[in-house]
Amino acid sequence: MSAIDEVFQSCAREGRAAFIPFIMAGDPDLGATATHLEALAAGGADIIELGVPFSDPIADGPVNQRAAVRALAAGTKLSAILQLVARHRDKLGIPIVLFTYFNPIHARGVERFAEQAAASGVDGVLCVDLPPEEGERELIPAMREQGVDTIFLLAPTSTRDRVNKVAACSSGFVYYVSRTGVTGERAALPPDLVRDVKKLRKRLDQPLAVGFGLSTPEQVEAVGEIADGVVVGSALVRLIEEKGSDPELPALLEDRVRELAAPLRPRPERRRA
Amino acid sequence: MARPKPLPDPEGYFGPYGGRFVPETLMAPLAELTRFYDKAHRSRAFKRELTALLNDFAGRPTPLYFAERLSEELGGARIFLKREDLLHTGAHKINNALGQCLLTKLMEKERVIAETGAGQHGVATATAAAALGLTCTVYMGSEDMRRQRLNVDRMRLLGAEVVPVDAGSCTLKDAINEAMRDWVTNVHTTHYVLGSVLGPDPFPRMVRDFHRVIGDEARLQLKRQAGTEAPDLAVACVGGGSNSIGLFTAFLADLRVRMIGVEAGGRGPARGEHAARFGGGALGVLHGTRTFVLQDEEGQIATTHSVSAGLDYPAIGPEHVWLHDAGRVQYGSATDAEAIAAFHLLARTEGILPALESAHAIAEVVKRAPRLSRRRIILVNLSGRGDKDVESVLAWDREHAGDDGNHGTVESFAAAAARRGR
Numbered sequence: 001m002s003a004i005d006e007v008f009q010s011c012a013r014e015g016r017a018a019f020i021p022f023i024m025a026g027d028p029d030l031g032a033t034a035t036h037l038e039a040l041a042a043g044g045a046d047i048i049e050l051g052v053p054f055s056d057p058i059a060d061g062p063v064n065q066r067a068a069v070r071a072l073a074a075g076t077k078l079s080a081i082l083q084l085v086a087r088h089r090d091k092l093g094i095p096i097v098l099f100t101y102f103n104p105i106h107a108r109g110v111e112r113f114a115e116q117a118a119a120s121g122v123d124g125v126l127c128v129d130l131p132p133e134e135g136e137r138e139l140i141p142a143m144r145e146q147g148v149d150t151i152f153l154l155a156p157t158s159t160r161d162r163v164n165k166v167a168a169c170s171s172g173f174v175y176y177v178s179r180t181g182v183t184g185e186r187a188a189l190p191p192d193l194v195r196d197v198k199k200l201r202k203r204l205d206q207p208l209a210v211g212f213g214l215s216t217p218e219q220v221e222a223v224g225e226i227a228d229g230v231v232v233g234s235a236l237v238r239l240i241e242e243k244g245s246d247p248e249l250p251a252l253l254e255d256r257v258r259e260l261a262a263p264l265r266p267r268p269e270r271r272r273a
Numbered sequence: 274m275a276r277p278k279p280l281p282d283p284e285g286y287f288g289p290y291g292g293r294f295v296p297e298t299l300m301a302p303l304a305e306l307t308r309f310y311d312k313a314h315r316s317r318a319f320k321r322e323l324t325a326l327l328n329d330f331a332g333r334p335t336p337l338y339f340a341e342r343l344s345e346e347l348g349g350a351r352i353f354l355k356r357e358d359l360l361h362t363g364a365h366k367i368n369n370a371l372g373q374c375l376l377t378k379l380m381e382k383e384r385v386i387a388e389t390g391a392g393q394h395g396v397a398t399a400t401a402a403a404a405l406g407l408t409c410t411v412y413m414g415s416e417d418m419r420r421q422r423l424n425v426d427r428m429r430l431l432g433a434e435v436v437p438v439d440a441g442s443c444t445l446k447d448a449i450n451e452a453m454r455d456w457v458t459n460v461h462t463t464h465y466v467l468g469s470v471l472g473p474d475p476f477p478r479m480v481r482d483f484h485r486v487i488g489d490e491a492r493l494q495l496k497r498q499a500g501t502e503a504p505d506l507a508v509a510c511v512g513g514g515s516n517s518i519g520l521f522t523a524f525l526a527d528l529r530v531r532m533i534g535v536e537a538g539g540r541g542p543a544r545g546e547h548a549a550r551f552g553g554g555a556l557g558v559l560h561g562t563r564t565f566v567l568q569d570e571e572g573q574i575a576t577t578h579s580v581s582a583g584l585d586y587p588a589i590g591p592e593h594v595w596l597h598d599a600g601r602v603q604y605g606s607a608t609d610a611e612a613i614a615a616f617h618l619l620a621r622t623e624g625i626l627p628a629l630e631s632a633h634a635i636a637e638v639v640k641r642a643p644r645l646s647r648r649r650i651i652l653v654n655l656s657g658r659g660d661k662d663v664e665s666v667l668a669w670d671r672e673h674a675g676d677d678g679n680h681g682t683v684e685s686f687a688a689a690a691a692r693r694g695r
């Protein structure tokens with residue numbers, strides 16, 4: 001059983017969804033990211049999604065695009081991100097999932113990356129532009145061999161065939177993209193979300209986390225009622241952008257995570273079956 | 274000999290190149306697009322409708338023109354120009370735009386989006402959309418909007434919304450990023466009319482199929498006009514690779530025909546100064562396909578430069594890498610200076626202002642023709658006309674006035690022609 005599996009099991013025992021914050025590695029530099037990771041953990045993150053900056057992030061909205069630009073301008077490299085994870089993973093005590101585009105992995109060599117990721121203590125890898133059909137060729141076997149989870153996405157457009165495919169290829173959890181679109185905060189949840197997530201959960205053995213567009217405690221609460229995990233990204237990335245090198249930022253980040261994760265804390269009367 | 278299997282394979286691969294590297298949201302829509310396209314490809318009614326549009330609306334077949342004075346000037350092979358520049362909207366791009374917009378109607382979507390570099394694909398898509406009653410949004414890098422202003426105005430007059438993209442190098446790559454984001458968001462109502470043989474399957478083969486009419490026509494015309502359907506050499510410029518694949522496909526099985534694709538050599542071989550994927554690229558994944566990509570060691574995509582906006586892109590269509598590996602097509606490059614010189618040469622000798630993209634192909638002909646005998650035939654795809662580039666060429670000439678001949682490997686043909694008193 002992987003560390004990610006354990007987190008979802010213990011959350012299930014507590015009768016709550018896992019809180020999964022996303023930040024971009026190297027935004028504004030890797031030194032700051034180290035501090036930010038601690039703040040996320042202190043605020044109550046159950047798993048952390050750590051973004052690998054890419055020059056051409058076609059699945060991201062403006063907030064995450066700008067974060068990638070800042071990280072790349074600071075010279076952030078995949079090897080340095082892996083070193084950062086190696087230094088902090090055990091101290092943090094929570095799983096880290098790399099959220100990335102495929103080309104940085106491809107450039108490094110999939111097998112080499114798999115070895116290095118495992119050696120650094122990376123728990124899972126999620127490639128936004130790598131559907132399971134392509135993942136099966138190289139990435140999935142390489143990660144399996146190293147014991148690193150491979151997380152794939154489902155979307156509102158996914159057909160029944162695709163759900164089966166993603167289910168067969170994902171370990172750790174499955175990530176449901178809450179809307180057809182790019183990352184970024186949205187005022188309202190999509191109207192079909194509750195129905196779609198309920199239906200999907202019945203068809204998956206893995207836990208299902210939901211993300212894209214979630215940014216408020218109210219949204220976290222609503223999604224936490226129906227999903228096994230809730231991902232919040234752009235809202236935190238925006239905070240990092242606004243505060244820049246403000247010494248208060250780590251404390252603000254921790255507070256924001258605590259506030260966002262609060263609705264997921266167990267309240268016996270709301271416990272799920 | 275067993276017939277080779279058609280490429281790409283069912284997963285969209287040309288050997289190790291191609292595939293579908295897209296966010297999950299697009300996977301089911303790509304499968305749907307594939308179903309519609311495969312059906313249309315077999316449908317006589319679709320073919321009839323598209324052919325009627327290509328002929329009556331866009332002006333096919335385009336002429337094959339014996340460039341006698343250019344041939345004489347270069348003193349070697351006989352040069353034939355496939356005149357895609359004479360198509361409605363002024364470039365080959367309309368072949369594909371009409372095909373995909375017609376397909377959009379079949380899919381019952383009401384909106385198309387496109388990226389554009391030189392503006393020709395944007396104009397072609399805006400035109401096809403207007404003619405077929407679709408709404409149209411075109412993404413264009415702000416740097417390209419500056420250097421191809423005429424085409425921005427044309428698109429707007431045709432009723433398209435042109436959205437400036439201010440990211441990265443503000444050129445074609447960034448426009449594709451933004452178009453993909455739009456598509457991911459609006460895929461229920463919108464078809465993405467990708468403008469070259471790039472992107473996830475089925476785009477590379479679909480765009481190829483819509484353009485293969487170029488080579489098919491040229492083959493028949495050459496037979497009629499030169500007595501042989503096989504040129505000794507076929508030459509085309511390669512941005513994403515659509516006009517070149519369109520020309521080459523008809524000749525691939527005819528081993529008498531040598532083929533050369535010409536990439537943008539820009540200002541020189543340093544990274545960031547050119548867009549020659551075979552001169553510094555490495556295998557990578559960009560915009561949905563596994564192919565040769567200009568990138569750094571970390572897999573970050575490199576910025577590119579070319580005087581020609583349509584060639585200024587870091588990746589090349591996957592089928593080209595396959596043809597390169599197979600040794601069937603050779604790839605070379607022409608620098609900015611060589612392309613500008615070729616632009617002037619064609620203008621002065623033949624009365625044709627070529628698109629700067631096409632001028633790269635002419636530059637290759639300038640290098641090759643003198644080494645071949647008069648019995649040899651070079652077929653070159655004149656993919657577009659140069660009206661859009663007049664400002665860029667004048668600006669380039671102003672900037673380089675005085676440094677005659679020392680900025681390229683060929684001397685300045687414009688200067689040479691002028692000295693001969695033309």
Ligand SMILES: Cc1ncc(COP(=O)(O)O)c(C=O)c1O
Pocket residue numbers: 364365366390391392393394468469470510511512513514515516517582583584628630631656657658
């Ligand atoms: C006239 C012309 N030729 C060539 C190209 C390059 O594209 P491709 O390699 O797909 O033919 C363009 C692209 O904008 C163009 O406008």
